[in-house]
Amino acid sequence: MDIREAREALKLYFGYEHFRPMQEQIIACILQKKDVVVLMPTGGGKSVCYQVPAVVMKGITLVVSPLIALMKDQVEALLENGIPAAYLNSSQNAEDQYNIENQCLEGKLKLLYVSPEKLLSPGFFSFLKRLQIALFAIDEAHCISAWGHDFRPEYTQLKALKQQFPQVPVVALTATADKLTKKDIQEQLNLLNPQVFISSFDRPNINLTVKPGRDRLNQMLAFLDRHRGQPGIVYCLSRNATETIAGKLKANGYKATFYHAGMSPQQRAKAQEDFLRDDVQIVCATIAFGMGIDKSNVRWVIHYNLPKNIESYYQEIGRAGRDGASSDALLFYSFADVMNLRSMLSEGVKTQTELQMVKLERMQQFAEAAICRRRILLQYFGETMEKDCGNCDICRNPPVTFDGTTIAQKALSAIARTQEKANMSLLIDVLRGSRNSQVMQHGFDRIKTYGAGRDINSIDWQRYLHQLLNAGLVELAYDQGYTLKLTEQSKKVLFEGKPVQLVKFDETKQKEEAATVKARPKREIVQDALFERLRGLRKRLADEHNVPPYVVFTDSTLQEMAAEKPANRIAMLAISGVGAQKFERYGHDFVNDIINFMTEEQSRGNKLKGATHLVTFEAYQKGLMPEEIAIQRNLNPVTVYSHLATLYEQGYAIRIEDFVTRTEYKTIARSIEKLGADAKLKDLFEELGEGYEYYKIRLSLAVYKKEHATG
Ligand code: ADP
Numbered sequence: 001m002d003i004r005e006a007r008e009a010l011k012l013y014f015g016y017e018h019f020r021p022m023q024e025q026i027i028a029c030i031l032q033k034k035d036v037v038v039l040m041p042t043g044g045g046k047s048v049c050y051q052v053p054a055v056v057m058k059g060i061t062l063v064v065s066p067l068i069a070l071m072k073d074q075v076e077a078l079l080e081n082g083i084p085a086a087y088l089n090s091s092q093n094a095e096d097q098y099n100i101e102n103q104c105l106e107g108k109l110k111l112l113y114v115s116p117e118k119l120l121s122p123g124f125f126s127f128l129k130r131l132q133i134a135l136f137a138i139d140e141a142h143c144i145s146a147w148g149h150d151f152r153p154e155y156t157q158l159k160a161l162k163q164q165f166p167q168v169p170v171v172a173l174t175a176t177a178d179k180l181t182k183k184d185i186q187e188q189l190n191l192l193n194p195q196v197f198i199s200s201f202d203r204p205n206i207n208l209t210v211k212p213g214r215d216r217l218n219q220m221l222a223f224l225d226r227h228r229g230q231p232g233i234v235y236c237l238s239r240n241a242t243e244t245i246a247g248k249l250k251a252n253g254y255k256a257t258f259y260h261a262g263m264s265p266q267q268r269a270k271a272q273e274d275f276l277r278d279d280v281q282i283v284c285a286t287i288a289f290g291m292g293i294d295k296s297n298v299r300w301v302i303h304y305n306l307p308k309n310i311e312s313y314y315q316e317i318g319r320a321g322r323d324g325a326s327s328d329a330l331l332f333y334s335f336a337d338v339m340n341l342r343s344m345l346s347e348g349v350k351t352q353t354e355l356q357m358v359k360l361e362r363m364q365q366f367a368e369a370a371i372c373r374r375r376i377l378l379q380y381f382g383e384t385m386e387k388d389c390g391n392c393d394i395c396r397n398p399p400v401t402f403d404g405t406t407i408a409q410k411a412l413s414a415i416a417r418t419q420e421k422a423n424m425s426l427l428i429d430v431l432r433g434s435r436n437s438q439v440m441q442h443g444f445d446r447i448k449t450y451g452a453g454r455d456i457n458s459i460d461w462q463r464y465l466h467q468l469l470n471a472g473l474v475e476l477a478y479d480q481g482y483t484l485k486l487t488e489q490s491k492k493v494l495f496e497g498k499p500v501q502l503v504k505f506d507e508t509k510q511k512e513e514a515a516t517v518k519a520r521p522k523r524e525i526v527q528d529a530l531f532e533r534l535r536g537l538r539k540r541l542a543d544e545h546n547v548p549p550y551v552v553f554t555d556s557t558l559q560e561m562a563a564e565k566p567a568n569r570i571a572m573l574a575i576s577g578v579g580a581q582k583f584e585r586y587g588h589d590f591v592n593d594i595i596n597f598m599t600e601e602q603s604r605g606n607k608l609k610g611a612t613h614l615v616t617f618e619a620y621q622k623g624l625m626p627e628e629i630a631i632q633r634n635l636n637p638v639t640v641y642s643h644l645a646t647l648y649e650q651g652y653a654i655r656i657e658d659f660v661t662r663t664e665y666k667t668i669a670r671s672i673e674k675l676g677a678d679a680k681l682k683d684l685f686e687e688l689g690e691g692y693e694y695y696k697i698r699l700s701l702a703v704y705k706k707e708h709a710t711g
């Protein structure tokens, strides 16, 4: 067995042309029966790493997976691809389980998914001994590690697999990257000198943006307007917030729902199902949502509130764009959230709290950063990037710095003169010369810096003060009502005139961004329209077949269709993600819809490249003769015949015998035989003694090519 077979299986069953980096090496190892550990981010393509070997290896592959909902999804997707698979877990009754066990014994399945409980249940190993097992795949392998966040004690018993089946290779897969987990996986599973593959945890297709958390609802509505119909998740801090925000989105005409741990299991299942099936566009959720969701077409994630650490943030934004198509992660950052989180964290155990506080600070630094955000993230996970990503707000809109010494001095002096007793909002009030009761009560209206910063609005003041905090020029007394304090460093600025650089935030650029959305080339607009149409078709077919839409085709596959406009079988099979079975099941409907779309566009006067023969086809179907079509379309009749020939080659129902008799064809075919199928029409014409018209030769060529096509 070699990798070539695996490549063929990738194309045939999954419709993909190439393995992603690492997939091929991983699969090569497995085919050589070596143990393998795979650390790859969500969406990296882990499933292919064991599903392709499962297809090409003799026997059955056993996949251990802890999440019942995911199992069901995976099996559904495999069946759609024409790969026989099933799952066994506690959600099934005895009869169902019995049937599936029989299918295994009869050698009818290529993959069997089991929960760890099922695997370790009495008698199951002796059942396995009766099967020919090709491979064990341990999904979510980090569950084995007591260090991790998803520790499952059953997983530690999986070492029995290697003891009982020493000959069968094991592949352990996880999206968790830390070193301890990796070590635990190797040791606890008793793997034999495994090959470890660690891929980059970068998710370059996710665009990262952080915006100040004010007027969030309107900012969100503007964002949604640019993401019409695209599925996404809004993460909120509280259960209450999920419900209110979902309500507001609904009031604005969006199909939104909410999800949190306080709902009944039925309510939660319903919300999740509606989202998976694209029946609702938006889920407003607490962090309880997302684990075990395989939906590949989540196009965006909004953090309505600041997450409590970078791990959570990265995991949550990772739910977007698993299909590799471009996706957006938008984080709203406000200082109020930081304070909220701090007070929530401070209620915990002390040792834990300190660690959590440090993590929160890193999260905050990320949100306030003025350098490429992806660099910060990857750095956090121990990876270094060679250059800036180009796909975050900072890269797209690099902050401009200016000499902010005077601004800093005003702020620091105000802190000094309020005797370090003001929190941020009070300090801003003082600087801006507000007459509110707090200011008056403290008598801050009588200090020298009162009103010294009137020229700067309060939002900008807030940003500058955050920068001063980050630069260590101001400190926040968390234990004294969040009042602002001076530091050693700030004294240098105040008394020695040490210069301070501040970052200027430019609102106009954001407006430009919004404007560019409108001024797009026509080609893209047409492409989007087709994409939307195909998305509608996908939804209808998915409902008919009772599967989630992304199981029919992923968004990236639809995008490629919208760009390439495959109008026949061969072109459709060349689209990434269209395998043989998927084509049989859905391909025709998509081809037809693309043709209809193109003919409509054409009749509206939109010239589309490559579609002209399809207009001919439409006229032909209406019963027009080629000559009539030529007149109607103002074309040379030979061109129309050539369209018919192309259509015939592409598998359209053209009755060639109406134009060339069988006897004529036989004679022409002999000349083609002689000169070759790629001979010029003119040469064939001469070879035939100028006795046959060009169009007959052209049509005969089409028939000849089809008859002699390989495969
Ligand atoms: P993971 O399990 O690592 O989160 P998946 O196995 O679900 O990732 O793969 C993520 C997406 O990438 C899926 O839509 C999958 O079909 C697609 N994919 C996997 N391998 C390839 C490949 N070689 N070429 C194109 N798409 C791929």
Ligand code: ZN
Pocket (backbone or CB within 6 Å): 371, 372, 373, 374, 375, 388, 389, 390, 391, 392, 393, 394, 395
């Ligand atoms: Zn960047």
